[in-house]
């Protein structure tokens with residue numbers, strides 16, 4: 001790895017770092033800023049005319065400052081809840097939903113997750129890899145530098161391991177940080193529909209220990225909702241995961257509050273996600289468990305459901321993250337920027353709350369907050385240059401992609417320029 005030291009200039013450097021934050025400037029925005037970094041960490045951040053010129057005498061510009069000094073730089077966005085490994089599509093079910101059939105009715109008739117499970121079981125590892133790679137690259141093009149990726153469309157032992165291997169191969173192929181989650185409890189497989197408890201037992205005694213042993217997953221997730229796994233089953237699954245050293249997260253209160261948040265809080269899960277129907281007791285449980293609330297407004301939009309009570313959750317002092325929930329059934333979009341605008345308009349979150357939710361809070365949801373999620377000294381130099389005049393424009397002007405450059409670990413991994421800007425202009429002025 002190169003040990004070169006680079007500089008980048010910005011009109012606004014949105015650090016999301018408490019060191020620079022004040023009540024009037026909650027995101028720690030530095031105007032007319034410069035950031036200095038090597039391949040591993042951020043070395044200096046501040047106003048450009050305060051940079052001590054000879055601090056790093058061999059530092060050079062990663063991108064010509066004339067190309068970025070009127071742009072806004074944010075920490076690389078973090079999408080902390082996605083389901084990118086699947087084959088097939090659900091366009092037919094989309095049309096059925098437009099005719100008034102609900103998501104749950106489609107699932108009860110053997111469609112829904114099971115449609116995708118059939119296609120995913122039949123697909124080869126190679127096919128799944130190619131499909132998922134395209135999806136993650138699309139996320140990257142929207143400014144995402146770290147992403148959580150779940151299995152969960154295989155449901156049998158082999159197909160789940162196949163999906164997790166795909167995620168491991170994606171981590172080898174892409175520079176994004178990919179956090180793998182085992183979601184064998186995404187649905188009850190057809191083979192066990194008559195006896196779900198038997199599947200739960202198998203998950204706890206055999207499948208989770210094997211996945212943990214394989215080191216193919218960092219987290220285990222469960223879909224705790226009516227018609228899927230109940231609270232007691234979810235607790236058993238997540239407890240087994242914890243006993244085998246996996247981090248835990250949960251899909252809770254999407255359709256009905258059946259105790260998922262209470263399980264999350266009790267077990268101190270890293271994150272509880274969806275929460276469209278969260279109750280006061282669920283809010284209290286997340287607060288007590290220091291569990292991040294991850295809201296997925298793209299799913300409420302796509303299923304035309306009421307949105308989660310974001311303001312109430314924030315007022316309770318719970319860290320709130322936002323993610324896409326990218327998946328073929330309930331949110332077929334990789335666009336985290338669109339989700340950010342939905343959060344403003346439909347859940348009345350402020351632009352500052354939204355930006356924290358897709359950076360530092362999403363990092364917390366993945367236990368990455370010590371390396372990612374803000375442009376703080378010592379953290380990874382993962383950042384995005386957006387072609388906007390101020391950070392609010394990113395939320396206000398919606399449905400377009402403002403990403404101009406994406407940098408991960410001092411490497412320009414994505415650019416909209418036909419000829420990538422050359423690094424290493426050496427003089428500082």
Ligand code: NIG
Pocket residue numbers: 112113116223251254299325327328329330331
């Ligand atoms: O997060 N809620 C559970 N799972 C997905 C939907 C999966 C699907 O419909 O394929 C979700 O919304």
Ligand code: FE
Pocket residue numbers: 081083251325327
């Ligand atoms: Fe999900």
